[in-house]
Amino acid sequence: MRGQVSRPVMPDLAAKAGGTVDLVIGASDGAIGFFRFRFARRLATSESMQRKGVDMDKQKILIVGGSSGMGLALARRCLEEGADVIIAGRGEAKLDAARDDLGRPDALETAAVDIGREHEVAALFERIGRLDHIVSTAAAIEGAYQLLPEIELEAAQRVVESKFYGPLLIAKHGAPKLPPTGSLTFVSGIAAYRPAARGAVVAAVNAALEGLVRALAVELAPIRVNAVSPGWVDTPIWAFVAGEKKNETLAAMAKRLPAGRVGRPEDIADAIRFLMGNGFTTGETLQVEGGHRLV
Numbered sequence: 001m002r003g004q005v006s007r008p009v010m011p012d013l014a015a016k017a018g019g020t021v022d023l024v025i026g027a028s029d030g031a032i033g034f035f036r037f038r039f040a041r042r043l044a045t046s047e048s049m050q051r052k053g054v055d056m057d058k059q060k061i062l063i064v065g066g067s068s069g070m071g072l073a074l075a076r077r078c079l080e081e082g083a084d085v086i087i088a089g090r091g092e093a094k095l096d097a098a099r100d101d102l103g104r105p106d107a108l109e110t111a112a113v114d115i116g117r118e119h120e121v122a123a124l125f126e127r128i129g130r131l132d133h134i135v136s137t138a139a140a141i142e143g144a145y146q147l148l149p150e151i152e153l154e155a156a157q158r159v160v161e162s163k164f165y166g167p168l169l170i171a172k173h174g175a176p177k178l179p180p181t182g183s184l185t186f187v188s189g190i191a192a193y194r195p196a197a198r199g200a201v202v203a204a205v206n207a208a209l210e211g212l213v214r215a216l217a218v219e220l221a222p223i224r225v226n227a228v229s230p231g232w233v234d235t236p237i238w239a240f241v242a243g244e245k246k247n248e249t250l251a252a253m254a255k256r257l258p259a260g261r262v263g264r265p266e267d268i269a270d271a272i273r274f275l276m277g278n279g280f281t282t283g284e285t286l287q288v289e290g291g292h293r294l295v
């Protein structure tokens with residue numbers, strides 16, 4: 001600024017705050033210097049958070065899909081780390097069961113929402129207010145794993161609504177509630193890379209979601225946007241994929257995989273936690289699939 005000179009002062013205070021302090025000569029009182037101190041401190045704090053990974057203590061995290069499977073495991077993990085968590089899904093009964101299971105009424109809220117419906121998504125974010133991170137593991141795949149002659153468009157549309165339009169609407173209405181250090185994380189899946197017969201719709205939607213993630217990472221920067229692509233993970237979703245053959249199907253895959261087992265919901269929760277916390281990762285799809293793409 002013309003007519004003003006900055007020089008560092010109060011090095012002890014600056015070191016304690018993890019920031020720098022400038023004295024602005026020419027300021028009529030200490031206000032500008034104080035402002036610069038606060039600004040520099042905030043910047044330094046945000047930079048150090050980006051270096052160390054985010055401390056989840058008191059962070060406010062929305063997990064759509066948090067009533068089941070991977071989302072539920074992530075909710076548990078975030079609560080253990082001291083976060084305030086909101087789990088969301090369509091079914092109230094499922095949300096109530098998850099709340100009882102997680103057992104942390106002091107730090108946990110539930111919210112009923114269908115993320116395929118824009119007015120519900122908009123109302124949810126209006127009600128929740130400020131957030132630090134948003135995750136969606138939601139997928140409604142009932143009836144979608146079919147050979148082409150049996151595919152019904154409504155089932156395919158539910159997949160698209162939960163795994164493509166849902167993330168799009170979450171980004172539209174949720175990103176304005178996030179700070180610059182915030183993140184959005186979505187879940188695609190192995191079907192995009194190793195499609196099987198009956199899996200055309202899910203394969204296509206997973207691939208579309210990964211493209212969306214790359215584009216959103218550019219448009220919403222510096223907010224980070226990532227995806228995890230899981231392999232086969234033992235969760236309730238398998239009731240829709242394999243029905244009564246769930247256990248034998250998963251056991252056969254476990255034998256094939258280099259990892260020697262199928263995934264656990266906690267494996268994916270761990271990967272999402274990494275993406276939320278790593279300040280230098282954006283536009284990425286993190287593969288967590290036990291080596292499935294290699295076999």
Ligand SMILES: NC(=O)c1ccc[n+]([C@@H]2O[C@H](COP(=O)([O-])OP(=O)(O)OC[C@H]3O[C@@H](n4cnc5c(N)ncnc54)[C@H](OP(=O)(O)O)[C@@H]3O)[C@@H](O)[C@H]2O)c1
Pocket residue numbers: 064065066067068069070071088089090091092094095113114115116137138139140161162163166187188189190191229230231232233234235236237238
């Ligand atoms: N498990 C696997 O082997 C596997 C493999 C590859 C990829 N994936 C992907 O991983 C993600 C998590 O799967 P998961 O196995 O944890 O599934 P899950 O146990 O069935 O959980 C899905 C969650 O999404 C919610 N949900 C579904 N549709 C929704 C909608 N329209 N709006 C809001 N919430 C909705 C469900 O609650 P409500 O039904 O009450 O809404 C539930 O909480 C999914 O995207 C899935 O496609 C899974």
